[in-house]
Amino acid sequence: MIYLDNAATTRILPCATEKIIRFADKEYFNPSAGYAPAIAVRHEIDRSAEVIASMLGADADEIVFTSCATESNNYALSCGIKNKKGNIVVSASEHASVYECAMRLRSRGTEVRFVDPDKTGHVTPESVAAATDRNTAFVSVIHCSNETGTVNDISGISAAVRAVSPTAVIHSDGVQAFAKIRTDMHTLGVDLYSVSAHKVGGLKGVGALFIRRGLNMQPFIAGGGQQSGRRSGTENVCGITSFSAAAAEYAKAAETFDAHSLRKIFTDRFGGRADVLVNGCGILSGYILSLSFKGLKGEIIAHGMEDRGILIGLGSACSTHVKANRTLGAMGVGKDFAEGSVRISFSPATTRAEAETAAEALEEVTDELHRKTGR
Numbered sequence: 001m002i003y004l005d006n007a008a009t010t011r012i013l014p015c016a017t018e019k020i021i022r023f024a025d026k027e028y029f030n031p032s033a034g035y036a037p038a039i040a041v042r043h044e045i046d047r048s049a050e051v052i053a054s055m056l057g058a059d060a061d062e063i064v065f066t067s068c069a070t071e072s073n074n075y076a077l078s079c080g081i082k083n084k085k086g087n088i089v090v091s092a093s094e095h096a097s098v099y100e101c102a103m104r105l106r107s108r109g110t111e112v113r114f115v116d117p118d119k120t121g122h123v124t125p126e127s128v129a130a131a132t133d134r135n136t137a138f139v140s141v142i143h144c145s146n147e148t149g150t151v152n153d154i155s156g157i158s159a160a161v162r163a164v165s166p167t168a169v170i171h172s173d174g175v176q177a178f179a180k181i182r183t184d185m186h187t188l189g190v191d192l193y194s195v196s197a198h199k200v201g202g203l204k205g206v207g208a209l210f211i212r213r214g215l216n217m218q219p220f221i222a223g224g225g226q227q228s229g230r231r232s233g234t235e236n237v238c239g240i241t242s243f244s245a246a247a248a249e250y251a252k253a254a255e256t257f258d259a260h261s262l263r264k265i266f267t268d269r270f271g272g273r274a275d276v277l278v279n280g281c282g283i284l285s286g287y288i289l290s291l292s293f294k295g296l297k298g299e300i301i302a303h304g305m306e307d308r309g310i311l312i313g314l315g316s317a318c319s320t321h322v323k324a325n326r327t328l329g330a331m332g333v334g335k336d337f338a339e340g341s342v343r344i345s346f347s348p349a350t351t352r353a354e355a356e357t358a359a360e361a362l363e364e365v366t367d368e369l370h371r372k373t374g375r
Ligand code: PLP
Pocket: 007, 008, 067, 068, 069, 070, 071, 095, 097, 142, 144, 145, 146, 173, 175, 176, 195, 196, 197, 198, 205, 206, 207, 316, 317, 318
């Protein structure tokens, strides 16, 4: 099997599995207990926060572990908005876990302003600034698009927002950027930043939220006061410790992994064709590639690839049921292309040979579908 859906999830790294077994079996103590073995577990959680923080150019006390990035995003949008009368500005190419929170806020009376990406897939500082005014209380723009891999200029966006609304809280969903591209919180200028473990070789069901020191965030989950009262509930020790182990190892592998050269295998093959769109251009992550085949259906292409032992995605795993892709629609990709979209995503474990085999298979599958459907 060739697995090219790493933006949906990644295979767990052995160093992460080791932590899971260790803290599920031998060191299973509740980190809030007062005896020595439990205190040792607490120290492991603290060390994990240090690892994640250092990867974000932050301090350990600025990290809150959550049950997933969906929770991190919900926390950010539920508790990050201070000026309840203010408006919020959100990009139209957010993951559903931000987009649906914004829609919920809108249904409850908050003014939500959506900013479309441009044709290249980028949400520009200029377009975010144009939607911002003095009453803007909260801004959320995804760092790296889970659909197209385009990387937004978050530091430019932060500066542009602060020039208009200095008190606005700025959030970015960093799930597809973390451990792959530079994610320094001071450089990005954000107050809140969401990450997920299972996109970088960790366990599913674990995430974290960076909360800039000094930002007064009410707890999203109230209870026993764990994580300095910001996120109650006994910590997921296996998930947290395996997250930091995986993230550190993934980031190290990413330093020498040339994702762009794998992406190029596909863009060289399909880039010049009038019936295929390579979605997004300019500053991109090499890890994600979105292709749209005119007149075909993404699901059918993906099934054809699966029949050949190659797994690819259709877009965000959480939104495979959404017929026309929201991000591509906002970029201006027509329905005839958007419905034939597939997402190919790599990890440092992907080999050049796998990418070459998959690119060839994709051409065969789509050519065959064109012949069969006469489109
Ligand atoms: N944000 C982005 C950009 C994602 O790609 C995903 C997962 O697909 C999420 C958030 C949700 O992450 P999780 O599965 O940890 O809830």
